[in-house]
Amino acid sequence: MARRATPEVNAGSMADIAFLLLIFFLVTTTIEKDKGIARQLPPKEPPTDEKVIIKEKNLFIVNVNRQDQLLVDDNLMELKDLRKAAINFLDNGGAPAGTAEYCNYCKGGMADNPNKHNPKSSDNPDKAVISVQNDRLTSYKMYIAVQNELVAAYNYLRDRESQRLYGWKFTEMSKALDEGSYKGDKDLLQEKLEVVQKLFPQKLSEAEPKKSGS
């Protein structure tokens, strides 16, 4: 009974091979995390004659020229002041108490705003529209910086309201939902987000850029 054992394959080099592959994947891995400012473009619609009339006081016009200078409601402005100006405009709540447009959660912008509830500025956040106009030669850097400041203004106000209503900041709420780290009722959280979004709806309009030189 000479039982011939099959010779075992030497698996000693297995670790080496696996290490080699491991090192290859280690080197080539780039855990890329792309982040950015999301936007929804307006759909293409046939032109209508119907004009949407927005009162001038409800409009916040941000004009960027080709030297990357800012003109906000006909005043020259530095980029660093834009966020504050936008917050003051959105949160103004100029409509008097008792009217249909009255905004009961508006605080008149930042604490140091000298002109709170100015009747000459926006009626309520729902009416307030920010319009950005670019020159074709505006640099992309400036364009993104302006968009960033305006989104920051919205986020600041949404954070404030969210904190007041639910004790949790809006940006943190949406982040938790995005990453899936929130363990509770996700639909409920989504609902909360929508409530806050409704208080300060993002109304950013973008005019088609003027031809350069005009």
Place this chain on the structure above:
Amino acid sequence: MAKFTKKKEGGLPPVSTASLPDIVFMLLFFFMVVTVLRDDNLLVMNKLPKADQVEKLKKDRSVYIYAGKPSARYQEKFGTEPKIQIGDKYTDITNIKFALTEARQKLLPELQDKVMVALKVDEETNTGMVTDIKQELRDLNMLKIIYITTPGNEVEQ
């Protein structure tokens, strides 16, 4: 007592390395799964602008558009005028629709309606070019866009 003496004779047993391949394989699989091989070869300069009010991009449903001046090594051939890149080649503004439809077809069928266009545009580019791209996207009814940025803030420097 006999037991102790016996152990002494055997000496320290060598650590078994039999499980080493398993551990290494585990690591290997982890990295294989998370690895995304870069599929686009950048032909344009791509220094992204800074922003901090950002959202995350869902990678499985996005199409990339790059724009900017041609990279240094292509400048001799293509000049320094900003160009648009989709996939692996330069695309003309008139040709964008075709290239984008093609890129969209590479996505999973159930995600094709939810496609998101990621714009990776160099900060030195003019806004006019971005506007042109956006007009084309509106024609194509691809309305969700995201401007990819790097962390930071333009004001704080």
